[in-house]
Amino acid sequence: MNIVIVDDNAVNLMLMAALARSATGIEPVRFDDPVAGLAWCREHGADLIVVDFMMPGMDGHQFIQAVRDTPRLVDVPVVMVTATGQSAVRRKALEIGATDFLTKPVDSTEIKLRLRNLLQLRQAQNLLRDRAAHLAEEVRVATEAIVLRERDLIVRLSRAAEFRDPETGGHIQRMAHYAASIARHMGEPESYAQALLTAAPMHDVGKLGTPDHILLKSGRLDPDELVEMHRHAEIGGRILADTDSPLLRLACEIAETHHEKFDGSGYPRGLQGEQIPLGGRIVAVADVFDALNSTRPYKKAWPLDESRAYIEEHSGRHFDPRCVQAFVAGWNDVLAIRARFPD
Ligand code: C2E
Numbered sequence: 001m002n003i004v005i006v007d008d009n010a011v012n013l014m015l016m017a018a019l020a021r022s023a024t025g026i027e028p029v030r031f032d033d034p035v036a037g038l039a040w041c042r043e044h045g046a047d048l049i050v051v052d053f054m055m056p057g058m059d060g061h062q063f064i065q066a067v068r069d070t071p072r073l074v075d076v077p078v079v080m081v082t083a084t085g086q087s088a089v090r091r092k093a094l095e096i097g098a099t100d101f102l103t104k105p106v107d108s109t110e111i112k113l114r115l116r117n118l119l120q121l122r123q124a125q126n127l128l129r130d131r132a133a134h135l136a137e138e139v140r141v142a143t144e145a146i147v148l149r150e151r152d153l154i155v156r157l158s159r160a161a162e163f164r165d166p167e168t169g170g171h172i173q174r175m176a177h178y179a180a181s182i183a184r185h186m187g188e189p190e191s192y193a194q195a196l197l198t199a200a201p202m203h204d205v206g207k208l209g210t211p212d213h214i215l216l217k218s219g220r221l222d223p224d225e226l227v228e229m230h231r232h233a234e235i236g237g238r239i240l241a242d243t244d245s246p247l248l249r250l251a252c253e254i255a256e257t258h259h260e261k262f263d264g265s266g267y268p269r270g271l272q273g274e275q276i277p278l279g280g281r282i283v284a285v286a287d288v289f290d291a292l293n294s295t296r297p298y299k300k301a302w303p304l305d306e307s308r309a310y311i312e313e314h315s316g317r318h319f320d321p322r323c324v325q326a327f328v329a330g331w332n333d334v335l336a337i338r339a340r341f342p343d
């Protein structure tokens with residue numbers, strides 16, 4: 001805590017400093033020049049300012065106005081010293097933002113009590129401000145913890161789904177990274193690519209609702225079984241529906257729409273073009289490319305170039321051409337991701 005005293009009269013300055021010191025135990029910083037005093041306060045901050053009214057260069061009103069116009073000094077208690085009878089001067093000072101007055105000739109007991117009170121007021125102010133900052137920090141930390149917990153839950157939900165799914169963890173990782181690469185090459189922000197990395201692994205969470213004899217069948221599915229299998233998109237949407245979490249909303253959108261096709265021939269709703277949410281359009285490319293390129297209980301793995309050719313051939317039919325373009329533009333990413341996440 002500091003006290004600043006500004007008075008052009010050397011005797012008054014000394015007297016006021018002695019009173020302040022004896023009242024508070026603080027050695028005040030003294031200025032006989034208001035301009036220098038103001039500059040010091042602006043640089044160092046102040047906890048209590050005592051300022052004379054009549055001074056050359058800058059009077060008490062101008063000084064207080066300048067203090068109140070300085071963001072770091074707006075709430076510092078400022079006491080103006082006036083001669084008795086100057087009631088118009090005091091009224092104006094109050095309007096500008098003076099906190100209190102001291103009158104000359106001085107009553108030393110009264111002055112000491114007032115200075116002590118004002119300094120206590122300041123102390124309480126500082127305490128409140130520190131406490132507010134402390135609370136804000138606590139809220140920030142708590143929010144961060146919630147976000148981490150949310151990610152944690154999402155990862156576990158994906159893991160639960162993977163346990164039932166004959167598709168491998170490698171597939172989940174690869175398709176999520178392909179999806180992020182497509183998003184980046186479409187010019188989407190990095191935050192969106194990161195969200196895809198977390199949300200895309202849940203695209204087939206609806207397979208939790210698919211009966212084992214269908215999910216685990218080692219040959220082609222018959223038409224009825226295919227109908228049952230296709231329900232996984234709608235079921236995934238229901239598992240992830242109705243959430244405030246932006247990440248889960250994205251996961252829901254992906255689970256629901258990753259088998260929609262750009263020309264409207266997909267499922268479950270037959271959405272067309274940009275009716276299909278961006279996440280669904282991106283994951284369609286990533287998922288099918290990796291499915292083609294992987295061994296499934298019902299099919300052999302396709303060679304890399306044939307898988308890529310399939311994606312390009314179906315641009316505008318199964319897939320959003322912008323997503324296909326971005327996928328091809330990120331071909332080096334695709335190769336690196338494939339090498340990084342083997343089956
Ligand atoms: P998945 O194996 O991950 O395949 C995802 C998507 O990749 C498929 O969606 C399809 O669009 C494409 N895809 C995969 N393999 C081939 C292929 O050999 N040829 C072509 N043209 N496209 C392919 P789809 O068809 O809606 O299937 C969704 C999921 O249903 C598949 O995910 C898989 O888990 C299952 N499924 C589909 N057909 C069969 C099947 O005949 N037998 C079995 N056991 N499961 C199947």
Ligand code: SIN
Nearest residue numbers: 186188274276277278
């Ligand atoms: C985007 O590219 O940022 C979204 C527009 C779209 O739905 O394709």
Ligand code: SIN
Nearest residue numbers: 261265314317318319
């Ligand atoms: C598939 O689901 O087998 C791909 C069909 C298509 O050409 O869009």
Ligand code: FE
Nearest residue numbers: 203204258259
């Ligand atoms: Fe799927």
Ligand code: FE
Nearest residue numbers: 167203204287
């Ligand atoms: Fe998949």
